[in-house]
């Protein structure tokens with residue numbers, strides 16, 4: 001099998017690693033969409049030192065990418081070549097209070113856990129993480145935000161490893177934040193970060209967290225197989241509004257649907273493939289472009305290769 005051949009080829013170079021290596025890993029078991037092909041190999045490092053050793057061992061011509069808990073990912077059906085790195089909760093999943101208003105969290109810590117730790121310590125400004133289903137690494141990369149707050153407003157410093165296993169410390173400015181975007185070099189793997197909030201009464205924090213959860217329950221299909229907001233909000237309007245105006249609420253292709261509840265959320269109704277999801281997304285982009293002249297930009301990250309004969313063109317190839 002393809003993945004085992006890659007592992008065999010690296011042989012002794014990776015034999016001493018303490019983390020888990022899985023050949024031909026099923027990405028549909030990882031992504032929230034529960035769709036997509038195989039990763040040639042998956043590596044779950046035991047800790048940062050193990051990750052650094054792995055990065056030093058794997059030649060640079062072997063493709064490598066990192067994923068978090070997959071709540072913002074669409075993996076294509078042809079799968080992902082090379083290694084996918086996923087940080088383990090054991091080695092990277094701790095969050096601790098390190099000052100009156102400061103928190104340090106490993107990159108595999110669920111955002112919800114960061115919110116809980118902040119609440120327990122009476123540190124305000126993290127309630128928005130209570131509603132975001134990702135982990136810290138994904139939040140740092142995506143500048144995750146909700147309820148009028150973004151990750152960039154809380155980040156002080158980020159620790160990361162580069163493709164050669166060297167450690168880097170990035171300041172908030174180094175992260176180059178914009179709306180749902182960081183321009184930090186794409187090869188970096190974030191391993192932990194420190195965050196700063198403000199002192200706040202616990203009852204107020206709790207009320208804010210409850211409000212976040214209640215709001216989500218009523219307006220978002222959070223119990224479905226979804227990837228959250230499919231498209232970024234265009235300047236001056238909302239993605240969902242434009243999708244609705246273009247008649248795409250509830251639109252279905254194969255097993256993929258634009259949620260009738262929140263039409264900027266794509267859902268896998270049960271049998272959707274990566275192809276169905278991406279084809280639906282590009283259909284929506286094409287229809288919105290035709291209807292209002294707006295070019296929606298994907299917020300969801302699309303990874304991997306198309307299955308042969310099932311490529312999907314941007315805007316379905318509509319002349320731009």
Ligand SMILES: Cc1cc2nc3c(=O)[nH]c(=O)nc-3n(C[C@H](O)[C@H](O)[C@H](O)COP(=O)(O)OP(=O)(O)OC[C@H]3O[C@@H](n4cnc5c(N)ncnc54)[C@H](O)[C@@H]3O)c2cc1C
Pocket residue numbers: 032065066067068069070071072073087107131132133134135136137138139140141142143144145146188189190191220221222226227228229301
């Ligand atoms: C129901 C639902 C609701 C959502 N609501 C919101 C919301 O309100 N606001 C919001 O912003 N998002 C929302 N999302 C999207 C998603 O939860 C966020 O983008 C989240 O930050 C992604 O984190 P993740 O761990 O799942 O990352 P993944 O989806 O696994 O990866 C996302 C990106 O982060 C990169 N990445 C992950 N870990 C690391 C790391 N350690 N180092 C470097 N790069 C890394 C990946 O390479 C990829 O590019 C929602 C998703 C769902 C399913």
